[in-house]
Amino acid sequence: MNSALSLRKSRQKRSYFIWATVFFLFLGACIVGLYYAAAQIDYVWRWYRIPRYFYYQEEVEIKSGIDGEVAAVSFDGENVAVTVAGDGGDETYTAPTRNAVVSEGDMIFVGDTLASYPQWRVGILLLGLWITIKVSIIAIFFGILIGIFAGLARISHNPALKWSAVTYIELIRGSPLLVQIFIWYFVLGTLVNTLLIKQGVGVTIPPLWFGVAALAFFTGAYVAEMVRAGIQSIHRGQTEAARSLGMNYVQTMVHIILPQAMRRIMPPLAGQFISLIKDSSLLGIIAIRELTKATREVVTTSLQPFELWFVCALLYLILTFSLSMWVQYLERRTLAQ
Amino acid sequence: MIDIRNISKTFIVPHEVRALVNVSNTVEAGEVVVVIGPSGSGKSTFIRCLNHLEVPDEGHIYIEGVDILDPKTDINMIRTEVGMVFQSFNLFPHKSVLENVTLAQRVVRKRAKDAAHDRAMVLLEKVGIQDKANVYPDQLSGGQQQRVAIARALAMDPKVMLFDEPTSALDPEMIGEVLDVMKTMAKEGMTMVVVTHEMGFAREVADRVIFMDHGAIVEEGTPEHFFKNPNHDRTRLFLSQIL
Ligand SMILES: Nc1ncnc2c1ncn2[C@@H]1O[C@H](COP(=O)(O)OP(=O)(O)O)[C@@H](O)[C@H]1O
Ligand SMILES: [Mg+2]
Numbered sequence: 342m343n344s345a346l347s348l349r350k351s352r353q354k355r356s357y358f359i360w361a362t363v364f365f366l367f368l369g370a371c372i373v374g375l376y377y378a379a380a381q382i383d384y385v386w387r388w389y390r391i392p393r394y395f396y397y398q399e400e401v402e403i404k405s406g407i408d409g410e411v412a413a414v415s416f417d418g419e420n421v422a423v424t425v426a427g428d429g430g431d432e433t434y435t436a437p438t439r440n441a442v443v444s445e446g447d448m449i450f451v452g453d454t455l456a457s458y459p460q461w462r463v464g465i466l467l468l469g470l471w472i473t474i475k476v477s478i479i480a481i482f483f484g485i486l487i488g489i490f491a492g493l494a495r496i497s498h499n500p501a502l503k504w505s506a507v508t509y510i511e512l513i514r515g516s517p518l519l520v521q522i523f524i525w526y527f528v529l530g531t532l533v534n535t536l537l538i539k540q541g542v543g544v545t546i547p548p549l550w551f552g553v554a555a556l557a558f559f560t561g562a563y564v565a566e567m568v569r570a571g572i573q574s575i576h577r578g579q580t581e582a583a584r585s586l587g588m589n590y591v592q593t594m595v596h597i598i599l600p601q602a603m604r605r606i607m608p609p610l611a612g613q614f615i616s617l618i619k620d621s622s623l624l625g626i627i628a629i630r631e632l633t634k635a636t637r638e639v640v641t642t643s644l645q646p647f648e649l650w651f652v653c654a655l656l657y658l659i660l661t662f663s664l665s666m667w668v669q670y671l672e673r674r675t676l677a678q
Numbered sequence: 679m680i681d682i683r684n685i686s687k688t689f690i691v692p693h694e695v696r697a698l699v700n701v702s703n704t705v706e707a708g709e710v711v712v713v714i715g716p717s718g719s720g721k722s723t724f725i726r727c728l729n730h731l732e733v734p735d736e737g738h739i740y741i742e743g744v745d746i747l748d749p750k751t752d753i754n755m756i757r758t759e760v761g762m763v764f765q766s767f768n769l770f771p772h773k774s775v776l777e778n779v780t781l782a783q784r785v786v787r788k789r790a791k792d793a794a795h796d797r798a799m800v801l802l803e804k805v806g807i808q809d810k811a812n813v814y815p816d817q818l819s820g821g822q823q824q825r826v827a828i829a830r831a832l833a834m835d836p837k838v839m840l841f842d843e844p845t846s847a848l849d850p851e852m853i854g855e856v857l858d859v860m861k862t863m864a865k866e867g868m869t870m871v872v873v874t875h876e877m878g879f880a881r882e883v884a885d886r887v888i889f890m891d892h893g894a895i896v897e898e899g900t901p902e903h904f905f906k907n908p909n910h911d912r913t914r915l916f917l918s919q920i921l
Contacts, residue, residue: 578764578766581768586757587757587782600772
C-alpha cells in the first residue's frame with residue numbers, strides 16, 4: 342500500500358521531469374531553427390550593435406569662436422582651459438577633459454576644435470520606451486477617470502446620462518482602435534488645430550495628445566463596464582447603511598462604494614493597463630515616436646531588424662510582466678489586510 | 679415625534695405585492711415601540727419608510743413635524759436624525775471599526791477629526807468594543823459587529839433609532855450582548871422602533887407592541903395586553919407560534 346503510493350509518486354516525478362525536458366528541448370529547437378534559417382539567408386547577427394540604441398557616447402567638441410593664437414593651455418584637476426588670444430582680446434574655453442587637441446602657439450580660426458570630450462546620451466530605443474510608458478500612464482489615468490464617470494452614468498436612472506454612456510461604450514467597443522486613432526488625429530486633430538490657427542492662437546496641440554486621448558477614451562469604455570460590474574457587485578446594504586447615516590449620493594460613492602468596487606476590479610483593471618501598453622504601439626502611425634516607431638526607425642538605419650524587433654518585443658514583455666507582478670503583490674497585500 | 683398617516687406601498691417587481699396597506703401610527707418621543715409579525719407582513723417596509731429607504735406610494739410621514747415625503751425636504755438632514763441598524767450589520771468592510779464610527783461624523787456632520795474620534799471612542803466604550811477600535815469588521819464576531827453598527831448610528835446623535843431585526847442574523851449566544859446595549863439605550867430615553875422576534879425584549883422594555891400582518895397593523899397595545907389577552911385571533915396564533 343505504502344510502497345505502491347511511493348512508486349506512483351516517483352513515477353509522477355519522473356514523467357514531470359521528462360515533460361519539462363521536452364519543453365526545454367522544444368524551446369531550444371525553436372531558437373536553433375531560427376538561427377539556422379537566418380544563416381541560410383546569410384543574415385549576420387550583430388548583437389553588440391544594439392546597446393548603442395539605449396545609451397551611446399557622443400564626442401562633444403569645444404570650438405573656438407574667434408581667430409587668434411592659443412596663448413595658454415592649463416589643466417585644473419580634470420578640466421582643461423584653453424585661452425585664445427585674438428585681435429579683439431582673449432577668450433578662454435573650458436572643457437571637462439584632459440584632452441586638449443591644440444597646444445600653445447597654434448594658429449586658430451573660428452570653428453576650429455580646441456578640445457573634445459565624450460558624453461553619454463540616451464539612445465532612441467530608450468526614448469521610445471519612455472514615450473510608451475508616459476503615454477500609457479497618462480492614458481490609464483484619464484481612462485480610469487472617464488471609466489468611473491461613464492460607469493456611474495451607465496447605471497444612473499437619468500436617460501440622458503445612461504444613453505450617453507451606452508452610446509459611448511458601444512461606439513468605442515464596436516470599432517477598431519486603429520480607426521479611432523485616425524479619427525482622433527486626422528478628423529478631430531485637424532478640426533481643433535485648424536480652429537486654433539484660425540482663432541489666432543499661436544499654439545497647436547501636438548499629435549501625442551490626440552494619441553493619448555484616443556487611448557484614454559478607448560480604455561475608458563472598457564473600464565466603464567468594469568466599474569459598472571464592480572459597483573453592482575457591492576451589496577445593496579452598503580449603500581443603504583451609508584445613506585441611512587445621511588451621506589448623499591456622491592459621499593456614498595466616494596467613501597463607501599467606489600473604494601470597495603475599485604479593489605474588486607483591480608485584476609481586470611491591471612489586464613486593461615497591460616493591453617493599453619501593447620495598444621500604444623499603434624500610435625506610431627500618427628508620428629508619435631513610441632517604442633515600436635523608434636524600433637522601426639532604428640531598423641531602417643542599422644539594418645539589424647532581427648535583433649531589434651526581438652529587443653522591442655522583450656522591452657514590452659518586461660513592462661507588462663513587471664506590471665502584472667506588481668499587481669499580484671498589491672493583491673496579496675490587500676488580501677493579507 | 680413620528681407621525682405616520684395612511685401610508686401604503688405596493689411593490690410591482692417581480693410581482694405585485696401590497697407590502698403596506700393604509701398604515702397609520704404615532705411614535706412619541708422617548709417611546710420604545712416593538713413591531714412584530716410574521717415574515718413578509720411588511721415590518722421591514724414599514725420601518726424603512728421611516729427613514730426614506732422606501733418611499734410610500736401614498737400617505738404622509740412627519741418626523742418632528744417635517745413632512746419627509748415632501749420633495750423639498752432635505753432627506754439627508756432627516757436621516758442624520760434617524761439612525762438605523764440592519765439585520766445584516768452592513769458595516770463598511772474597508773474601514774476600521776473606528777473609521778466606521780467616525781466617517782459619517784466627518785463627512786456629514788463635518789465634525790473635526792479629534793471631536794469625531796472622541797465621540798466614537800465614547801460610543802465604542804458604551805457598546806463595549808473600545809479595545810477593537812483599530813481592527814477591521816471581518817475580524818469581529820456578529821454580536822460585536824452589530825454593536826459597532828449601533829455605535830455608528832449613535833455617532834450622528836439621532837433622535838430616533840430604527841432596528842430591523844437586529845439579532846436575527848446572530849448566533850444565539852451573541853443575542854444577549856446586543857439586546858443589553860439596546861436596553862441601556864431604551865432606559866436612557868432614546869426613542870426606538872424595533873422590529874424583532876425577541877419577546878423577552880418586548881416584554882421588558884417596550885412601551886407599546888404593534889402586530890402587523892399582510893401589510894396592516896392588526897393590533898397594538900402594551901406588552902401586558904399582548905402577552906396576557908390579545909384581542910385578535912391572528913395575534914394569538916402568531917404569539918403561540920413564536921413563544
Ligand atoms: N424591494 C422589494 N421589491 C419587491 N418586493 C418587496 C421588496 N421588499 C419587500 N417586498 C415584498 O413586500 C412584502 C413585505 O416585505 P417585508 O417588509 O420585507 O416583510 P417583513 O420584514 O415583515 O418580513 C413581502 O412580500 C416582500 O416580498
Ligand atoms: Mg424584514
